[in-house]
Amino acid sequence: MAEASTSERGAARGTSSDTMKTVGAFLARQGILVAFILFMIAFTLWNPRFIDINNVFGVVRSSAILGVMALGVTFVVIGGNLDLSVGSMMSFSAIVVLDLHENPAFGPALAIPAMFAMTLCLGAINGFLIGYLRLNSLIVTLGMLSAIHGLTLTYSGGQNMDIANQSATWFDVFGRGDALGIPIPVLIFVGLAAFLGIVLAKTPFGRKVYAVGGNGTAATFSGIPRARVVFFTYMISAFCVATAGLIQASRTMGAQNTVGQGMELEVLAAVILGGASLLGGSGTIFKTVIGVLILGFIQNGLLLAGLEFYAQFVVTWIIIILAVWLDIATKRGRLWSPIA
Amino acid sequence: MSEQTPALRLEDIVKTFPGVRALDGVSFSVLPGEVHALMGENGAGKSTLMKVLGGIYQPEEGRIFIEERETVMHGPLEAKAKGVMFIHQELSLAQELSVAENIYLGELPRKAFGRVDWDTLYSRTDAILSKLKVSFNARTRVGDLSIANQQMVEIARALTVDAKAVIFDEPTASLTDAEKSVLFDVIEDLKAQGVGIIYISHRMEEIFRITDRISVLRDGEYRGTLETAETNEDEITQMMIGRSLDLSRNFEELELGKVALRVEGLSCGKLFQNVSFEVRQGEVLGFYGLVGAGRTEIAETLFGLRTPTAGRIFLKDEEVRINSPIDAISKGISLVPESRKEQGLVLGMNCRDNITLPQVDDLKAGPFVAEGAEVSIYDQYRDRLSIKSPSWRTAVGNLSGGNQQKIVIGKWLSMRPEVLIVDEPTRGIDVGSKSEIHNLLRDLAKQGYAVIVISSEMPEVLHVADRIVAMYHGQVMREFDASEVTEDGLIQAISGITNDAA
Incomplete structure (x- = not known):
């Protein structure tokens, strides 16, 4: 929004140097998209298989679980907080839904809503502690990461969960099915992104999330129930995590207790890469989707390049650092600005 | 006075931001032992000029001279080393440290093995404090001091170096009358020591009480310098706003x-x-x-x-x-709060969204915010309060203080x-x-x-x-x-x- 006005003024003057600046400002604003396109071109030149339709579909499909989680975390981050518990919460959802699926008292039709309810309870704990008790979100969700992991292990007794009779259930539709040739996980991701994108951009609630994250005090002075808004950002995050857990469980028809381990960082990387500020108040669902795709294509590209899968963990870290650095550098107007 | 070597001289400084010429060939000098007021409306370029002087911004054109030697400032530390000190409106002290530690932060006197030489530190600090006639001492925790006394600590910090020029930015904003007169005494002392002082303030009464000359900026341009004794409030105001008030x-x-x-x-x-x-x-x-x-x-x-x-x-x-x-x-009941930026506005949000924030739940078309209705509310209050903003899409953080305040007032008027x-x-x-x-x-x-x-x-x-x-x-x-x-x-x-x- 800030950039929009500058570019308008620049355009109004219309001199050539101003035009350059306007173009520059546009590129800076869309930097992430430009970087994405350049990256795609470079990798395609290097290995044409990269842009192969099957490969592209494969990337989108494998990004769907991460993407769904990132949608929820976008709300939390714009609201000015962090959610580091999403990875271990996703393990919890997957384990729970698989266990209940195998429980004759539930079956797939009841297992899914029951799992959603339990996951939303975890989100409510986050939201209550951070919104109503005003505890620091980093500490609360880092603690929840560990606590939920313990909860999952207690629940499962440390055992992996598997669906015994895979041919007798329709449960695999969420992870393995497709409609009109498009994988269901991708459809869920796109559908949820569209829905949450509209919620964030067009509804009063979305507006309040921006206000609370942009300036919480001013939001209070404008009569916005800050605690409730923060609470609901965590509920949305938990809902997305439950959805991701469902896709994960359905895709593999079984899960380890640690299936979501480390994903909190990847999710955060995608959200920051999309350009949401960690200070809150800025970001969009569309940008997060771009961030998710970039992360997915980078990881895929590196695999095609023959890098070990485990190198991804290091790469994710490098991407986070670069994204945060570029964000800060754009704001300060220079790359090198140490603490004086 | 004109034969004296200026303590500090700026020549034809130009600084632009995208779409705005913040400083347009500003020249300005301060003589040793002079209190020189820098005046102008908000947005006239005073703070940009000070940031150029402190090395926070690099000007595109123009030169800076300290005692007629040309110099380039790369940052606040360099400015300090060259004898240019800033007393900021917003204080930048470590609340948990003592007065002495704050004053000598980064250059604490040392003994063998890098241990801090506390005795020297405290005695040096107390020597400086005694000049300022303050009621606290070197060991006092800064967090326990009043705002006025914290300001004195900043001033003491300026006295530790061989300052050529000291810049006071709205120093009296939170001072009582008694505290103000202590501050003015200190300024007199600095003056007597031959330090050049730049004094930024909106308060006419102070300007006429303590300054020797007044320079005025308007819209990033230098409008002239007047001898304080030979001018009056009306003339200054006219220079600042281009009309009388x-x-x-x-x-x-x-x-x-x-x-x-x-x-x-x-x-x-x-x-x-x-x-x-x-x-x-x-x-x-x-x-x-x-x-x-x-x-x-x-x-x-x-x-x-x-x-x-x-x-x-x-x-x-x-x-x-x-x-x-x-x-x-x-x-x-509506409240336009004391602090516009902290309590009144979401600076990164656009003008329209800020104005309609308290009633966003009531402005609905189905489940969505009725953005058309929001724009017409914005238009209505823009006209009624003559808010000057390029568009409703402009982030309020980019508006001047006066226009920001009108946005806050508009926000609450629209609640009727x-x-x-x-x-x-x-x-x-x-x-x-x-x-x-x-x-x-x-x-x-x-x-x-x-x-x-x-x-x-x-x-x-x-x-x-x-x-x-x-x-x-x-x-x-x-x-x-x-x-x-x-x-x-x-x-x-x-x-x-x-x-x-x-």
Whole structure:
């Protein structure tokens, strides 16, 4: 929004140097998209298989679980907080839904809503502690990461969960099915992104999330129930995590207790890469989707390049650092600005 | 004076930001032993110029000279090393450290093995403090000092180096009169030592009291330098805003309506006690007092941000309890808060969204925000308050202080309140916008609003209020009718002198 006005003024003057600046400002604003396109071109030149339709579909499909989680975390981050518990919460959802699926008292039709309810309870704990008790979100969700992991292990007794009779259930539709040739996980991701994108951009609630994250005090002075808004950002995050857990469980028809381990960082990387500020108040669902795709294509590209899968963990870290650095550098107007 | 070597000289400084020429060939010099005022409306370029001087911004054109030697500033540390010191409006001290540690931070005297030489540190600091005639010592924790005394610590820091030039940026914003005169003594001392002083302030009275010359900026351009002794407020104001300003009290008495708000014996712990007043539709009630007298706290209590410990609140003769801002807003009370940037606005949000923020739940088309209706609300208040902004899409952080304040006022007017409370309506706002906002407040009363104005500036309450409540230490000292109040009477009341003859 800030950039929009500058570019308008620049355009109004219309001199050539101003035009350059306007173009520059546009590129800076869309930097992430430009970087994405350049990256795609470079990798395609290097290995044409990269842009192969099957490969592209494969990337989108494998990004769907991460993407769904990132949608929820976008709300939390714009609201000015962090959610580091999403990875271990996703393990919890997957384990729970698989266990209940195998429980004759539930079956797939009841297992899914029951799992959603339990996951939303975890989100409510986050939201209550951070919104109503005003505890620091980093500490609360880092603690929840560990606590939920313990909860999952207690629940499962440390055992992996598997669906015994895979041919007798329709449960695999969420992870393995497709409609009109498009994988269901991708459809869920796109559908949820569209829905949450509209919620964030067009509804009063979305507006309040921006206000609370942009300036919480001013939001209070404008009569916005800050605690409730923060609470609901965590509920949305938990809902997305439950959805991701469902896709994960359905895709593999079984899960380890640690299936979501480390994903909190990847999710955060995608959200920051999309350009949401960690200070809150800025970001969009569309940008997060771009961030998710970039992360997915980078990881895929590196695999095609023959890098070990485990190198991804290091790469994710490098991407986070670069994204945060570029964000800060754009704001300060220079790359090198140490603490004086 | 002209034969002297300037302590500091800036020549044809140009600094642009995308779409804005913030400084357009500004030249300016300070002689040793001179107090040189730098004046201009907000947005005129004063702070940009100071940031160039401190090396925070690099100018595109122009040169900086210190004692006629050309120099390039790369950052605040370099500026300090070259003898240019800043006393900032917003203090930058480590609250948990002692006065001495703050003053010598980064260059603490050392003994063998890198241990801090505390004895030397404290004795050096106390030597500097004794020059400033302050009541605290080197070992005092900075967090325990008043704002004024913290400012003294910053000044002491400036005295540790061989300063050629010291820049004071709105130094008296939060000082009492007694503290101000200590500050002015210090400035006199610095002057006597041959230091060049740049003094930035909006307060004419101070400018004419302590400065030797005045330079004026307008819209990033240098408008000229005048000898203080040979000019007057009108001339300076004209240079700053390009027209003259009428600050006299010239409004007609308004037709009073019903009592909109009545407060009886309201108390909130130690913050204020037994406060009673009423405000009618069609009048402006002023609250005047020193910082900390409890005025803002009363406003916050009426707005549901604090819970009163005693007393009753009546809106249109009906007793109400106000538990939260949401409650206050729904009952028709609006508060334009003291601090525009911290409490009033979401700076990264656009103008339209800021204005409609409190009513975003009511502006719905189906489940969505009715953006068309929002734009027309923005347009309506842009016209009514003459808000100058390129578009509703502009982030409010990019507007000038005056326009930001109008956005906050517009936000609350669009809620159609019964009672509008405005806390420090013109803090940090330039002279031009100031009188515009004063006229606006009078207009609102004329339209039948009940308006409460809280201010620390006497001319402001005298100018806009019909009645003035004078507060001292959480108590209402007296209520004055604005037509018969005297400045002396007001000053005595807010200083706690209970002399009814005033």
